[in-house]
Amino acid sequence: MATLKEIVDLVHGWYPPRTAESWDAVGLVWGDPEHQVSKVMFAVDVTPEVAAEAAAWDADLLIAHHPLFLKPVHGFAATTPKGRSLSTLVKTGCALLTAHTNADQALGGVSEAMATALGLADQEPIIPTPAEPLDKLTVAVPADAAAIVRAALAEAGAGSIGDYDFASFTSTGQGRFRPLAGAEPTIGTIGTIEEVEESRIEVVLPRTRRRDVVTALKAAHPYEEPAYDVVELADAEVAPGGTGRIGTITPVTLEEFGAQVAAALPETYHGVRVGGDPTRRIRRVALCGGAGDFLLDRVLHTDADVYVTSDLRHHPAAEFLEKDGPALVDVAHWAAEWTWLPVVAERLRDAVGSGLDTRVSTLVTDPWTMRL
Template identity: 70%
Template sequence: MPTLADVVDLLHGWYPPATADSWDAVGLVYGDPAAPVRKVLFAVDPVLPVAQEAAAWGADLLVTHHPLFLKAVHGFPATTPKGRTLAALAGAGCALLAAHTNADQAEGGVSEAMALALGLTDLEPILPAPADPLDKLTVFVPAGDADRLRAALAVAGAGRIGDYDHASFSTPGEGRFRPLEGAHPTIGTVDEVEVVSEVRVEVVLARHRRASVVRAMLAAHPYEEPAYDVVELGDPGLATTGTGRIGSVPTTTLEEFAAGVGAALPATAQGVRVAGDPARPVRRVALCGGAGDFLLDTVARTDADVYVTSDLRHHPASEFVERDGPALVDVAHWAAEWTWLPVVEARLRRALGRPGDTVETRVSTIRTDPWQFRI
């Protein structure tokens, strides 16, 4: 039976809290990390009806996209809406975790899930996330000490590539050196040329780990004066994380595309609002889950035929349309972000699908969009 800490580690591995915007409040909100997790419920909003659903189902963890406490509070009495929500969860022994802007940008995150739900292919971020700069360390070590050195480098954080660690490349060769007066060689004799069977070990590492990795290498290396070099690697420009997504759909019209958006998303009172010529050809689509008018200027510089997002305000939308740029499709905030829930649920189910695991998962279908009807 996995613990809450186990599940949190998985979610944080996919949606690292460090990638959240500085103003955001993400991560574990409530719960005992040592508690077992048998049932996990996923929802967009941490509101009372969802908390009551979690309690009635016997959920041990509620994972929401939106945070419960986005702003600092001094208390959460059950006389307030947020206090009632937390009280319902606490009374049922249900933990709460929020994955907000850290889930927006990630692979398998909100914008990517929305893009896939709308049938987009060849996805790229609209604003690529800056990649963590990388270095490559090359070090030469006696063959008999190579395994120990590789292990020390891995512990220090070198050799991590995506979902892999302990990654390295090794080639055998000969090392030659002559210890001088005052040296205390591990191998060889002062004033005599020594030939040693050595291994060239190469590992990549995040640049911010350079000092700690080099220290670990020097501590683990048997030589007094190891031969090594550190090279800064260039950005490959292949970002798969970042804000929003842009991709392609089979050529259609704006009216047909908007109808497809409405069919792909959960129904809401708002429905789908469109600005643009219904007959306009649509091939390239930009989108952003949640409120996306902050990307309007960026989208205007792309080759997108249409931009799909939520919460567009009157004046920014009007001025955008006047540019004769992409058309606009405005959908309900809740509906756009709900598309992520089945994705993260399936991901967690696969990760916990080992023999002996008995974790149940469920996606809440309660419509927490604030607008209830339209006249």
């Protein structure tokens, strides 16, 4: 068992809300962070039926992939389906947390889960996520104050590298300066050149923390006018995760691969649609969980033999196939993203340990209900 805040912190650690698209609405929708959570249900969509299932199971938290309120609302009256859904959860004390585009690209996220479900080996992102922009700050400080300044920089967010923090480099040398009229020097006298044993401290920091780090530096530094510089580092690395996935399978025909996809994903009336020569040899597979037509041009220039995604439209799909690129497999949006639910459920269960019960909803919330 854990508090709601502890679970939210875990989920946000795996799928940071800052990585969500600007138009998205992710995070804790409702719930008391201090409440204890012993039962967590997972679903793609928050529908009245899913909310009723969570309530009937006495869930303390529903984690959903799709936001319930993607657009701002001024209330959630039970006269609408969305309002009924949230009202049901509120009545039974079931909190609601959503992880949408922040879960799409991440390690252990939607596209990776789908790729694993389809048996892809040697998985890589189609578009790697750029690493967070970094700065490097260098400052000279009297040697006896170096420890204080290093600590202040670290507390403000500098010096975190991977699984390490308080990382810095210090070298020693001589600082020279002459206080002028109007100065109030910590060391030295007006009009006299002063030489001081100083430490040169170098730290790396997220660019988003620049203002906080510089402010902390000035507050901790003993000099009236500290000498420092900030340099923007080149984006030489990529962050873990990225958009879509591409990997390798044991070679099969396109027709056989389509059957494998249908068998690996939850069944829906939408089914699996395939575009291309049924006898084509398939070894390299590109995919994107959810609606992935925005990647068509990028996939065309990979070595993929087939691209698997959802919500493909007639004209973009036809034009893509006319270019003699990869074949296409179009699957139900809900089915593709459902593959993530067991993954995050197991991850949360392992992180919290005994006392946490999880349940993955199998209610099919794909909008298509008949195929004639």
